Amino acid sequence: MKLNWNWGKGMATVYIVFVTGTLSFVVYALTQKVELVSKDYYAQEVAYQKRIEQIERTNALSESVNIDIANNKVNILFPTEAIPQKGTIHFYHPSTSSLDTIITIKENNSEKSMMIDIATLPKGHWKIVTKWFSNNTDYYSESVVTL
Numbered sequence: 001m002k003l004n005w006n007w008g009k010g011m012a013t014v015y016i017v018f019v020t021g022t023l024s025f026v027v028y029a030l031t032q033k034v035e036l037v038s039k040d041y042y043a044q045e046v047a048y049q050k051r052i053e054q055i056e057r058t059n060a061l062s063e064s065v066n067i068d069i070a071n072n073k074v075n076i077l078f079p080t081e082a083i084p085q086k087g088t089i090h091f092y093h094p095s096t097s098s099l100d101t102i103i104t105i106k107e108n109n110s111e112k113s114m115m116i117d118i119a120t121l122p123k124g125h126w127k128i129v130t131k132w133f134s135n136n137t138d139y140y141s142e143s144v145v146t147l
Helices: 007-030 041-046 048-060
Strands: 066-070 073-077 086-092 101-105 113-117 125-134 137-146
Touching: 041 048, 048 137, 066 137, 073 125
Parallel strands: none
Antiparallel strands: 066 073, 073 113, 086 101, 086 125, 125 137
């Protein structure tokens, strides 16, 4: 018995392979976990000019924010002229948002440094975002570290 193959069957085969491949890719894409940098990224983008001003004020200080890592602890040393009265420290893990940690700086804080235990954080690449308020002025600092 001879297989009768013509151009119509060839086109049908190519079409079926194309549709199967396309549907397979769509199913694969829909099953992937999508993690945004922030859930309110649009609102943050609109307020980005305020962040630029905070960064400029931070850069204008005579000292910068220093971050030292030792013995499963992070020591954040703030500039003398901008000791935080309140604020937040955000440990941002770029690849997994569920690992992000936000630590609040106590109100009316008078400490120049803050010691944070990082024993529970997994090793890897982290961004430490520090936002604080001092002397009626907002400041912002970012540092990339490897734990």
